[in-house]
Amino acid sequence: MNQQYPSLLLQKAVDEFSKLPGIGKKTAMRLVLHLLRQETSEVDAFGKAIVQLKHEVKYCKVCHNISDTDLCQICANPSRDSSTICVVESIQDVMAVEATQQFHGLYHVLGGVISPMDGIGPSDLQIDSLVDRVSKGDVKEVILALSSTMEGDTTNFYIYRKLADSSVKISVIARGISIGDELEYTDEVTLGRSIVNRTIFTGNI
């Protein structure tokens, strides 16, 4: 439907919204009209929250996680185990691992994975700073927690090579069938790996 907007201001707002991923013109229109029905103070708060985030947000100088301060809450927390670093792709992945409450070390946010198809090489990622962190000697283990894709595997291997000279232990998160998965529908690579990397049954799941 070729639509003529009744207002240029409306069109501008809809255009801005429809630049967001997964938001088409119709959804954008719905969102903008929803905002128009809100109080002015609420709309101002919406606009301000986004602009302020972009202007004032910081990235932790150690782990590159998003932060309000130079050193993020996790890196600044003395009760975290600073000898273990979990390497992740993104801020969301830090939040995902934190939500498990199973990890008590520090993080290192790469900002993506090596992906020649998308023009992302090692120098676009926070790999050198990871090598720096490890070379300072306090780190005993680096846990690679990247996506189980070709790009993730490539990045894992690149980091492994970069850290080969140091005495740090390098591990990778377990790959196998997910909780709730049915064997019949699990792909053969995953199933094969989960057999090769089987663990001793202790009665716990």
Place this chain on the structure above:
Amino acid sequence: MNQQYPSLLLQKAVDEFSKLPGIGKKTAMRLVLHLLRQETSEVDAFGKAIVQLKHEVKYCKVCHNISDTDLCQICANPSRDSSTICVVESIQDVMAVEATQQFHGLYHVLGGVISPMDGIGPSDLQIDSLVDRVSKGDVKEVILALSSTMEGDTTNFYIYRKLADSSVKISVIARGISIGDELEYTDEVTLGRSIVNRTIFTGNI
């Protein structure tokens, strides 16, 4: 997943986004992180477009459509037929009818339909101003183009009663089977109406 945000600014932006209809915390996070990756000028433009719209938008004093000026483009257009008024619920409906290019009159945007369940009564809608427009005498026909729901029908009837004293012709948009519909799957009320309200076949569809 109970998530702890690494940054208050991030949390505020995600909270604001997730207030929008149909946007949950995960989608909000994805949208906010997308905006964070954009240039500062683009994020500023995004924030400004929304705030500016809310502060500067006007509603046409005649038809109550959204507009940049006191009188909207449609009402201000001398080539439109000012003797026919199409009554619609919302701005989107004006755009939908305009997109058909089948209507050359003016509009009247009610701002909703009568819905006691949602606490919306006639006084919350632009019905009195419609009666005023009609009473000025230039209007020959009022086309009711509301949703084919109980609320839409109630509103149609209410407007019909309000305009009963005037000599204006009141019509309602045709209801029947949609283009592409199969008879077998059409509900009986729609199918019954489309038989009762059959039109002379002229060879055109």
